[in-house]
Amino acid sequence: MTPTETRAALERLALQPSKAMGQNFLVDRNIAYLIVDAAGLHSEDTVLEIGPGLGALTELLLEHVARVVAVEKDGRLCEFLRERFGQCQQLQLIHADALEFDFVPVAPFKVVANLPYAVATPLLQRLVDSPARPRRMVLTVQREVADRLVAKPRTKDYGALTLFTQLYYEVRREHIISPRCFIPPPAIDSAVVSLRLAPHPLLEPAFEAPFKEYVRAGFGQRRKMLRGVLPKSPTRVAVTVDQVEAALKRIGVLPTARGEELSLAQWLLLTRELVAPAPAEPKQP
Numbered sequence: 001m002t003p004t005e006t007r008a009a010l011e012r013l014a015l016q017p018s019k020a021m022g023q024n025f026l027v028d029r030n031i032a033y034l035i036v037d038a039a040g041l042h043s044e045d046t047v048l049e050i051g052p053g054l055g056a057l058t059e060l061l062l063e064h065v066a067r068v069v070a071v072e073k074d075g076r077l078c079e080f081l082r083e084r085f086g087q088c089q090q091l092q093l094i095h096a097d098a099l100e101f102d103f104v105p106v107a108p109f110k111v112v113a114n115l116p117y118a119v120a121t122p123l124l125q126r127l128v129d130s131p132a133r134p135r136r137m138v139l140t141v142q143r144e145v146a147d148r149l150v151a152k153p154r155t156k157d158y159g160a161l162t163l164f165t166q167l168y169y170e171v172r173r174e175h176i177i178s179p180r181c182f183i184p185p186p187a188i189d190s191a192v193v194s195l196r197l198a199p200h201p202l203l204e205p206a207f208e209a210p211f212k213e214y215v216r217a218g219f220g221q222r223r224k225m226l227r228g229v230l231p232k233s234p235t236r237v238a239v240t241v242d243q244v245e246a247a248l249k250r251i252g253v254l255p256t257a258r259g260e261e262l263s264l265a266q267w268l269l270l271t272r273e274l275v276a277p278a279p280a281e282p283k284q285p
């Protein structure tokens with residue numbers, strides 16, 4: 001929708017966009033095309049769209065895929081979308097809070113969404129942790145969140161969100177979007193990120209929970225050394241200072257390392273070493 005059409009629709013609905021609901025509506029058609037293109041859609045796909053709003057992306061998605069399941073929290077926008085798309089058989093519009101919506105029955109699906117900023121991170125984590133983990137996601141989020149998703153070790157943006165997402169997904173930052181592309185304009189830049197499910201799991205299922213507990217502990221006090229924070233963390237797989245130091249040594253990391261210094265690969269090795277250390281070499285007689 002053009003800026004004029006968007007303003008007219010909001011006026012007709014007497015809808016004062018809600019900041020709490022992240023209601024910034026996309027009015028740049030080129031950006032809408034870029035987002036949909038980045039998803040590599042096929043005609044047989046099902047796409048889950050979170051927060052369809054006035055339908056800026058929905059309209060394009062319906063041109064590309066077999067089914068769009070659109071979950072919108074605001075009832076007034078649902079009414080508008082029902083009117084706009086009529087009895088379109090491809091569109092399943094659901095009036096619900098995506099933070100509580102059960103994605104599993106929709107699977108398999110891809111996700112394309114301009115996420116409401118206030119809940120972008122919990123929504124992303126819900127999708128990443130879902131048993132129906134989508135194989136592809138293209139999401140518009142705050143630029144700051146995008147930076148955290150693609151962050152490298154030893155940077156301020158690198159943290160638990162980076163690792164929890166990269167455990168399952170290859171993440172790319174595709175585009176920066178100026179506030180001018182939305183009505184009303186948000187206060188900050190946005191970014192489009194694409195997430196592609198890794199072809200093979202990086203970690204055996206039994207190690208996932210301890211990995212997350214160690215990472216949370218390691219970044220809970222990010223300026224502290226791992227040998228200081230991991231033994232104190234309330235992990236199911238308790239460890240001692242000696243065990244942390246020995247495990248760090250075995251993976252070739254200094255015993256004074258902090259969580260932010262370890263790459264994802266090193267965090268995976270450390271988890272395996274702490275949970276199921278390799279048996280010690282037999283001593284030579």
Ligand code: SAM
Binds near residue numbers: 050073113117
């Ligand atoms: N997709 C539209 C676009 O690109 O113009 C609107 C995007 S706007 C950034 C976010 C949308 O998410 C709004 O329509 C808002 O009402 C909706 N929303 C906010 N919180 C939500 C939630 N918890 N569950 C589902 N939709 C939500």
